[in-house]
Amino acid sequence: xxxxxxxxxxxxxxxxxxxxxxxxxxxxxxxxxxxxxxxxxxxxxxxxxxxxxxxxxxxxxxxxxxxxxxxxxxxxxxxxxxxxxxxxxxxxxxxxxxxxxxxxxxxxxxxxxxxxxxxxxxxxxxxxxxxxxxxxxxxxxxxxxxxxxxxxxxxxxxxxxxxxxxxxxxxxxxxxxxxxxxxxxxxxxxxxxxxxxxxxxxxxxxxxxxxxxxxxxxxxxxxxxxxxxxxxxxxxxxxxxxxxxxxxxxxxxxxxxxx
Numbered sequence: 613x614x615x616x617x618x619x620x621x622x623x624x625x626x627x628x629x630x631x632x633x634x635x636x637x638x639x640x641x642x643x644x645x646x647x648x649x650x651x652x653x654x655x656x657x658x659x660x661x662x663x664x665x666x667x668x669x670x671x672x673x674x675x676x677x678x679x680x681x682x683x684x685x686x687x688x689x690x691x692x693x694x695x696x697x698x699x700x701x702x703x704x705x706x707x708x709x710x711x712x713x714x715x716x717x718x719x720x721x722x723x724x725x726x727x728x729x730x731x732x733x734x735x736x737x738x739x740x741x742x743x744x745x746x747x748x749x750x751x752x753x754x755x756x757x758x759x760x761x762x763x764x765x766x767x768x769x770x771x772x773x774x775x776x777x778x779x780x781x782x783x784x785x786x787x788x789x790x791x792x793x794x795x796x797x798x799x800x801x802x803x804x805x806x807x808x809x810x811x812x813x814x815x816x817x818x819x820x821x822x823x824x825x826x827x828x829x830x831x832x833x834x835x836x837x838x839x840x841x842x843x844x845x846x847x848x849x850x851x852x853x854x855x856x857x858x859x860x861x862x863x864x865x866x867x868x869x870x871x
Contacts, residue, residue: 617772620819621748625723682706682763685792690714691760694784696749696777697721697767701730701742707763708742718759719744720752750776754784764793769820778833785871791835792868797823797843800861823865835869842866 682703687693687710695704698719708717721727721744730744747753749764750773762781771777781791798820823843830838843865 617750620772621722682710685761685763686790687711687761688715692758693717694752694754694759694762695719696752696762696764696781697770698730698744699726701733701744703763703765704730704742704744705733705737705739708739711741713741715741717742718754720747720749720754722746722748750780752780752784756783757786759784760786760789762789762791762793764795766795768793769796772819774821774826775829775832778829778835782833782835782871787871789871790868791830791871792866794864794866795826796820797826797863797865798861799823799863820862823863826865827867830867830869835871837868837870839868840865841868 685693685707687707689710689712691711692715693704693707693711695707695717698704698721701719704717704719708715711717719730719742721730724746727744727746734742734744745753749767750771762785768774768777778791785791799822801822823840827838827840843863845863
């Protein structure tokens with residue numbers, strides 16, 4: 613893609629602001645990484661229970677995920693949990709119920725509008741153990757060795773500097789801390805048309821990399837005991853002219869690793 617990382621981040625940020633304002637998915641039509649028009653349908657398909665969806669404030673679930681990292685995160689009471697790309701707070705609020713009053717959850721998102729929405733939702737649910745911080749996942753506003761567990765849901769694929777994301781995750785985790793991620797990866801290269809489409813990038817397709825490369829970046833950051841917990845073909849909607857070339861190439865993967 614002939615754009616520098618800052619340009620990509622700017623366009624991704626604008627894409628998600630547009631999604632909030634127009635009440636659509638993160639692409640111009642349909643939902644490649646979720647859909648605000650049918651968030652419960654999308655969320656159920658990727659692993660959230662009805663109980664999960666009913667347990668958070670209205671408006672927290674935007675349907676942007678590709679898996680449920682909280683379901684397999686083994687969160688303990690008293691943990692400090694960090695949610696990378698926390699959006700309107702869906703996963704952060706679910707995690708908050710698990711860490712209890714003695715734990716806390718930090719959500720980081722680079723979009724001011726998302727931080728504002730998440731804060732509003734936190735007020736609705738009276739979540740005193742959750743805070744949302746404006747920042748980029750490539751440069752986390754979080755102290756060294758201060759977090760027990762990191763979760764992220766279909767966000768790291770959007771970063772043009774994924775190696776920095778995993779290095780930052782490693783930095784902020786306590787020794788023995790865990791990384792638990794749901795994300796989209798590729799089983800083969802996408803066509804040039806999709807690779808260079810900013811719409812496809814914002815929609816979680818063009819920014820995705822091959823599975824082995826993704827796992828390699830986690831390993832290079834210093835993580836050990838890297839495990840692919842599950843993977844499944846991810847259905848993509850007919851929103852790009854060139855989409856047929858992506859059929860079967862996109863996989864939703866859940867992966868864990870330990871510092």
